[in-house]
Amino acid sequence: MILEIVRSMKNHPNAEEIYEIARLTMPNVSLGTVYRNLKLLAEEKKIKEIQFEPGKTRFDGMTSEHEHFICTHCNRIFDITPTPTVKYLASTNPEVRELTVQSYFLTYYGLCKECGPHRI
Amino acid sequence: MILEIVRSMKNHPNAEEIYEIARLTMPNVSLGTVYRNLKLLAEEKKIKEIQFEPGKTRFDGMTSEHEHFICTHCNRIFDITPTPTVKYLASTNPEVRELTVQSYFLTYYGLCKECGPHRI
């Protein structure tokens, strides 16, 4: 049930937000239960925990490899499909080639289409 | 003073660790002062706040563009010099090209030289 909720929420919610949605269908679910299940789901790799701002863990039901873009103006978070994967990039970096890369976490910061001019 | 301490610590310390070092030279500095100055320094962009594990903010005195590698076995954090910059990579990604990228944050997870075989 909680897994379904996280999967249906596309806005990278935190535990509190998931709890609010969960209460709509399970009116007396407790926050502790939400936390516990989120942790279990994360351990089973069915959801991802992500850290953007300090002290706030967010959850992401999309487990396929993807990146994020955070608009520094409106604070919205966008999902980005990686085109040439960072693993390829890693393979061209001598420092990284000596290590075994299993996964990576990449977040861009900048201005989204609505908030800023198109420019790199 | 706190800026010097953060710059001298290469291990991405958290506030508590910085506090411990600060007390060596300023025995009655308070933890609140350390937190306040770290926040000020971060606002002035003289240090960077980084989030690896949930609920723990670490600080980095190296403000030049660089990436991190975290060994999933020994949990050590390594600094990585970006070779082809991710900005270049971003420019090849149509999704990202429509946005204004100001900065990025990239962390690799995997096994370091001591903990795992060399393999990509």
Place this chain on the structure above:
DNA sequence: TCAGTAGTAGTAATTATTACTATTTTGAAA
């Protein structure tokens, strides 16, 4: 010298998260 500002120590408060405990639910064997 003195008033005002800024910075600090020390403590209290807040926030996100985890732990605990008594109770409820579940599910499989009898």
Place this chain on the structure above:
DNA sequence: TTTCAAAATAGTAATAATTACTACTACTGA
């Protein structure tokens, strides 16, 4: 179906990281 142990839960207490508050000190410049 009944029974009973194991697992999950609600509700609350506890913890950890961080921030806010307050009274006090130090520094500043006129």
